[in-house]
Amino acid sequence: MMPEPQFLCQLDEIEEGRSKGVAPNRRGRDRILLARRDGEVYGYVNTCPHYDRAPMAWKKDEFLNADGTRIMCASHGALFRIEDGVCEVGPCLGQVLRRVDVFIREGAVYGVNLPEEPKV
Amino acid sequence: MRIIGPDELVFGVDNVKACETFLVDYGLASVGNGRFTALDNTAITVREKSDPSLPAPLKTATMLRQTIWGVEDQATLDQIEAELSRDRAVAKAADGTLSCKDDSGFELAFRITRRTVLNLPAELINSPGAAPGRAVNAIGANEDAEAKPRTLSHIVYFLPNMDEAARFYTDRLGFVVTDKFTNTGPFLRPQANNDHHVLFMIQTPDYMQGLEHLAFHMQGPTELMLAGSRMVKKGYESFWGPGRHKFGSNWFWYFNCPLGTHFEYDADMDKHDGEWIERETALTKEASQMFLFENVEKWSPGGPPPDAK
Numbered sequence: 431m432m433p434e435p436q437f438l439c440q441l442d443e444i445e446e447g448r449s450k451g452v453a454p455n456r457r458g459r460d461r462i463l464l465a466r467r468d469g470e471v472y473g474y475v476n477t478c479p480h481y482d483r484a485p486m487a488w489k490k491d492e493f494l495n496a497d498g499t500r501i502m503c504a505s506h507g508a509l510f511r512i513e514d515g516v517c518e519v520g521p522c523l524g525q526v527l528r529r530v531d532v533f534i535r536e537g538a539v540y541g542v543n544l545p546e547e548p549k550v
Numbered sequence: 551m552r553i554i555g556p557d558e559l560v561f562g563v564d565n566v567k568a569c570e571t572f573l574v575d576y577g578l579a580s581v582g583n584g585r586f587t588a589l590d591n592t593a594i595t596v597r598e599k600s601d602p603s604l605p606a607p608l609k610t611a612t613m614l615r616q617t618i619w620g621v622e623d624q625a626t627l628d629q630i631e632a633e634l635s636r637d638r639a640v641a642k643a644a645d646g647t648l649s650c651k652d653d654s655g656f657e658l659a660f661r662i663t664r665r666t667v668l669n670l671p672a673e674l675i676n677s678p679g680a681a682p683g684r685a686v687n688a689i690g691a692n693e694d695a696e697a698k699p700r701t702l703s704h705i706v707y708f709l710p711n712m713d714e715a716a717r718f719y720t721d722r723l724g725f726v727v728t729d730k731f732t733n734t735g736p737f738l739r740p741q742a743n744n745d746h747h748v749l750f751m752i753q754t755p756d757y758m759q760g761l762e763h764l765a766f767h768m769q770g771p772t773e774l775m776l777a778g779s780r781m782v783k784k785g786y787e788s789f790w791g792p793g794r795h796k797f798g799s800n801w802f803w804y805f806n807c808p809l810g811t812h813f814e815y816d817a818d819m820d821k822h823d824g825e826w827i828e829r830e831t832a833l834t835k836e837a838s839q840m841f842l843f844e845n846v847e848k849w850s851p852g853g854p855p856p857d858a859k
Contacts, residue, residue: 457846480758488572488806490785496565505789506708506760507611507810520611521708521758 435533435540438464442537444471447498450491451476452539455547459485462530462541463493465501467512473530474515475545478503480522501527551629551724553740554663555748556702557592557620558585559764561613561809562599568808569596575784576805576813577698577766577777588766590665592620592702596809605649605657612760613810616649617656617705620663622742630660633722653718654709654759668700673770673817690772697777699766703800703816704748706762712736712753719749728822729797731833737797744821746798763804763812767819771801774817778803782845793842797829802839 438452444466451460463476463486476493478484480503487493488504495502500518501510508520515527531542563569570580573594578586587593597604597615604615621627624646631648634640640650647661674683675690684690709715712735719725725738728746735751752762768774775792782788789812791803800819804812831837 457844485787485789485806487787488568488808489787492568492808496568502810504787504806504808504810505812506758506762507613509611521754521760523757 433542433544435542436544438462438473438532438539438541440538441471441534444539447494448491449487449493449501451487451493453541453544460487460490461547462544463487463501464532464539465494465512467498470513471532471534471539472512472515473532473539473541474501474510474527475530477528478505478508478522479517479525479527480506480508480520551633551740552622552626552742553630553660553723553725554620554622554665554742555592555740555745556617556705556764557661557663557665558595558618559593559614559702559705559761560595560604560616560618561597562601562604562607562615563596563613563809564599565808566596566598572786572807572809572813575781575786576807577696579698588699588701589670590668590701592665592766594702594764594809608655608759610757610759611810612708614761615657616659618647618659618661619740620665621660623662626742627660627662630723652715654707654711654715656707656709665701670700670769673772693776695773695776697768697773697780699768699777699815701767703745703765703767703814703819704750705764706750706752708752708754708758708760708762710754710756710759712751715751725749726824727828728826729828730830731797731837732830734833739822744823746800746820746822761811763814765800765802765814765816768815768817770817774801774803774815777815778805779845781805788845791842792845794840796837796840 444450449465453462454460465472478486484505486503506521508517508522510517517525573586581587584597585593585595638650649659676682716736724741727736730736737747738749787806789804789806794801798819800816802816804814807813
């Protein structure tokens with residue numbers, strides 16, 4: 431059975447060319463990052479493939495490089511394509527961010543294959 | 551050779567404004583021309599990555615463009631120039647600063663240090679059995695303490711060949727290995743500094759080469775936690791810590807930043823001299839730290855009022 435889609439945020443909370451962290455875990459750390467580019471919203475698990483527990487933003491909701499064309503891991507500057515999560519330069523070269531399928535319904539963003547929250 | 555430690559790190563970044571905000575929030579002072587200083591004038595400099603005044607970048611993601619080492623005197627600069635000129639180009643600027651590459655391709659510079667000598671109190675604690683650290687009625691928990699980084703402590707390179715890389719610093723520049731993680735890399739200190747390390751290396755594939763992190767020394771564990779919790783409150787991403795390392799004994803708290811490296815606050819690092827005998831162990835989670843905590847939301851104890859049924 432498909433799991434229920436999970437509400438992530440309102441679409442208008444993510445400006446074009448910007449990003450947002452959503453689905454906080456019990457400690458308040460965002461498990462998912464959303465990036466909006468050319469009207470599309472892309473979702474990825476907020477962990478850099480380089481380390482096993484590396485949140486990628488440098489500040490709340492700041493996941494992109496300066497011109498908003500790449501997802502940047504602030505740990506070591508790795509750059510990922512927004513459309514498919516492939517790392518083009520950085521410590522995780524050639525590796526891929528884990529995709530989260532998202533869709534938009536009535537102005538809200540939902541995710542359908544969110545990772546399970548690890549047991550605390 | 552009387553090398554003291556890192557004097558200044560120069561970055562070529564893609565988001566100058568974000569970096570400037572981060573560096574001020576981290577606790578450095580903006581002194582103009584892209585320079586941000588600790589209390590002793592050691593510094594971070596950020597420029598737009600296309601700035602022609604910057605040394606060429608590595609081909610990797612790192613934004614570090616130059617590591618400037620501070621030395622005690624002109625005699626040391628002369629020694630470095632003579633030694634390194636034997637097998638590489640060493641440029642000399644009008645102010646006497648030397649620049650060249652190390653054996654891994656990192657851009658280096660050497661200059662007479664611009665750091666000032668600090669005269670500041672240590673963290674003062676009261677400990678049973680010892681004389682009180684603070685005067686009677688002097689308060690320890692000062693939420694308004696400035697908690698400013700005092701001095702640039704150390705840097706950590708990702709690089710592909712730790713043994714070759716370390717030999718450049720030990721054989722050519724007189725650094726000493728204080729401890730080593732087998733198959734990962736050595737902790738190094740130069741001759742004019744007895745801190746456990748000013749340079750550490752982590753061996754990686756060549757496409758990862760760059761700056762893993764940098765650290766500034768804080769007054770002590772309390773200021774480290776105060777500064778770190780202020781960063782969390784401002785929305786910055788805590789990466790690792792607070793905790794206390796084993797090698798070096800320093801307290802640590804690492805943050806992500808828009809300079810594409812980790813900025814660490816550290817405090818209370820061990821000091822060593824020539825009598826110290828190097829330790830070596832495999833790098834494991836256990837070996838990496840004595841303990842590790844994570845910032846959580848504030849909480850307070852309490853109960854219902856006495857007349858509640």
